[in-house]
Amino acid sequence: MRPGPRNLITDVAGLRVGNAHDAGLRSGATVLVGDAPFTAGVHVMGGAPGTRETDLLAPDKLVQEVDALVLSGGSAFGLDAASGVAEGLRAMGRGFAVGDVRVPIVPGAILFDLLNGGDKGWAANPYGPLGRAALDAADADFELGSQGAGFGATTMDLRGGLGSASAVLESGVTVGALVAVNALGRVCDDAGRFHAAPWELADEFGARGAPDFAPDWEPYGDRPPGSATTIAIIATDAALTQAQATRLAVAAHDGMARAIQPSHTPLDGDLVFAAATGARPLADPVWDALRLGHAAAACLARAIARGVHAAAPGGPPPAWAERFGSG
Template structure:
């Protein structure tokens, strides 16, 4: 019998999740390592994205599979994290052969968390390469923490503290789909001033409070709420499935998963967001009916992404620094 689901990305067999958290810095890194190279793609809808090796995930690019995917705080300083993950993979003998050289591939997305009150006076070199290495070395199967950890450590939103979330589900055909996401949106995950989540229709059990929607919707509930300051945002994440997909199919999965981001955060994909969603396939279960089953996978991917976003906010805690943004639990108990 398979293990009971954890409602986490690690419900997908063939991958491990590792995190490195630096609370005084107010930032961190989350690394997803695949046991075997995974077919991967990306969709980038935010107006101010940042990433490393995301171009090789385009459907027209030659590379089909990657060894890891990396989520990091730190804005462009955080791009050093993928180098740390790559170093750990190289020590493990991981990578793909190019011109006779073994090269680990670890595409990355970053979010902006430089104005959250943490100590960013790190000297000449940023700490993100070391954080990336630590996250990769820590990668494990099974349970991992949510909230103000890893790439979600310093995340914020327009209304409450952001964080790292995850969720999983199974299609009618038995394919698993799971999401992991660092929620640092310029918009809000809450209906009005809360406590309700825009993702409420997709909630399983009470995974983010079980509060549903307000008794009735008022015009002020959908009023524009934006986090202050330019370049302070970005929600980054991924969905992974055990279904065997081509790179083009993985791109479609990423696009449909991104719809879950839109359902969970209002507004999304703003000019100062860098919203980026990866999709990956471990290829363990073939599709019997590719057209219908890919639609079912995408339908579920949007839901697990929305749920993961709400869970990340629900589980977050305020940073231990003066003036830190309150968490959902600080405000609503």
């Protein structure tokens, strides 16, 4: 397993990512859009999720493909970012055909960043325009860290951020992860060594080595219920059914648990979408699906560390680079 050429989720051909944020608001939105509709699934493991159109991703539902997936800050207000994306896609003529009408299918998930010190006293919800701006910015290349949905994100003791990573399997299948890290838990130890270190490739988040797991450590902090959440997308060019995409999302949660301690708490809304473009049929539907799940978990753990590692100064809390240096 090796990183793709960009080490981004957009190493999956046909996918683009766009980010938009408002520095005064200290929040933003991120969109994953395909050149064509793609199969998608979802799995929620946190106790306080905020979502849009996730019910239609169940394998027994009519619509089997989506046009885009959205990650946003703003708590429930941020769900409007998907409306901005849908408006932009409609203007492009994209969407599920119902007679002569096109309805873009844009599931989304949000994280809570309303208490991070930004100006939240808006007169009109800003997230629709942020979603549209993110769609307009969509490209194969994009920045990590304090970008898009990760702009105002935090962890227990460090600034959060937007992360991504990819891997190419021996079969030639590509897997990628995109994540906005806004966790109640911690992503590294007191020396800045990431919990995801065993899965690091090519020194992508500092090569600090294995962390001290401190088994007697207990979570601390005073965040109110529902004020955290790590939201992610796993993508692949494999041909998957909606049921298989859902299983891929389930497997990817292992990566979240490896990289964030604790994860999937009652106070987080931790969620993973899965996206499959269908370019590469699985030679072995059982073992290749298993390998995909393993790669997805490893990619997500790496993406989480990369997002925090790349966060820019501008807290509180401090960015990783402020506390531990730029290495």
